[in-house]
Structure formats: structure tokens, C-alpha cells
Amino acid sequence: MEKFELDPIEYPLGKRIKKELSLLALLLVIILFFVGINVVYLTTVLFMYILLLLLKRNRIIYKIEFDDNESEMSLSYYYLIFLRGKQKIRYDKIVFKMGLKRYGFGSSIETLELFKAKILVGEIRKEGKWKWTEESINQIKKKLISINELK
Template identity: 65%
Template sequence: MENFELSPSNYPLEKRIRKELSLLGLLVIILLFFVGLNLVYFTAVFFMYILLLLLKRNRIIIKLKFDNENKELILSYYYLIFFKGKERIPYSKLIGKLSMKRFGFGAATETLEIFKGKILSGEIRKDGKWKWPKKQIKQISQKLSEIDKNNSH
């Protein structure tokens, strides 16, 4: 079993709250400036923001376990800031893709996407929010390509 884990100092609760809710705070300030106190707008923005946080791109992946005995990858992550989740992906459905991705208006960031078949399970970024060390991303990418080679035979 091979484990890769993001350092716990990279995702403490206060950092998760500050980084994930900063956009919501900005949206609230903009709404207050343009429309004043309007409960309908605030409720709509709040629900849309929760839906955005539920997207799999917003998972904070904290641990990857390659379980060679059971031939599966186990992803551990946070979603909606507080809740921990796990996903098991059999090696037969596991696809990893390292590519440049653009998030918002920023520059493109090298990102490792992990798929369960055609469904995105999560992303690991080299830079920006919730970044992983480049060495670990390279090791994970190599491990995923080994698994892909074994699956294609």
C-alpha cells in the first residue's frame, strides 16, 4: 500500500474557512453595494455558492492510498469545508491526467485530474489553492501511468 498525504498544516480548519468563504464574502459585498439588503438575492447567492462548493473540482484532497492488494485507489478529501469524504476507485476504472488548467482569471496551473471512468473524482494542483508538493504530484502521476499501462494489457 502506497500513501501520499498533504501536510495537515496546509489545510487547518481556519485556512479552509478563509479560503473557501472569501469568494462568498466578496459576492455579499458586491450585492450590498449594488442592491442593498435584499433577502431574495442573498438566499440565491448562498445556495448557488453551496452548489459550487459541491462540485468535485472543489474537493480538498488530503490523502491518496494505492491499495495494490484490493486493486483500488482510496481518495480522502474535504467537501463543504467541514465534511470528510472517501471515494474508492478500482484500478480498472482509474484514469489520471496531468495537464494545464485555468482556474478563474489566473494563469494556467499544472493539475493532476483523477477520474473514475469518465467521471471526475478530484484534482490535485501544483500551484494556487490546496497545492501539493511537485515531487508528490510527479510520484502520483507516475503511479497512475503504471496502473494505466497494466490496465491496457
């Protein structure tokens, strides 16, 4: 069993809260500036933000395990800042893509995207939020390529 894990310094609770809730604070300031205190707008913004955080693209992958005996990959991730999740993907269902991906205004970050068939499961980034080391990304990529060759 091979195991790759993001450095715990990269995803402590305080850092997750600060990075994920900064957009919500900005949205609330804009709403308060243009609309004032309006319960309906504030509730709507909170509801939409929670829905946005539930999207699969927001998963913070912090651990990947490859089990060659069971022929499956296990991903551990955070979603909604506090909640932990785990997903297992059989080797024959794994699809991956490495390339530049846009985040925010004009920033492109090299990202390894992991799919279960055609469904996005999570992303591993080389820079920015929740960055992994280049060495671990290269090792994960090599392992994924070797799995693809076995199919």
C-alpha cells in the same frame, strides 16, 4: 499499500474557511452595494454558493492510498469546507490527466486530474490553493502510469 498525503499545514480549518468563503464575502458585498439589503437576493446567493461548493471540482484531496492487493485507489477529501469524504476507485476505472488548468483570471496551474471512468473525482495542484509538493505529484503520476500499463 502506498500512501501519499498533503502536508497538514496546507489545509487547516482556518485556511479552508478563509480561502473558500472569500468568494462568498465578495459576492455579498457586490449584492449589498447594488441591491441593498434584500432577503431574497441574499438567500439566493447563499443557496447558489452552497451548490457551487458541492461541485466535484471543489474537492480538496488530502490523502491518496493505493492498495495493490485489492486493486483499488482510495481518495480522502474535504467538501463544503468542513465535511470529509472518501471514495474508492478500482484500478481498471482510473483515468488521469496531467496538464495546465485555468483558475481565476489568467492563472494556469499544473494540475493532476483524477477520473473514475469519465467522471471527475478530484484534482491535485502543484501551486495555489491546496498545493502538493512536486515530488509527491511525480510519485503519484508514476504509480498511475504503472497502473495504466497493467490494464
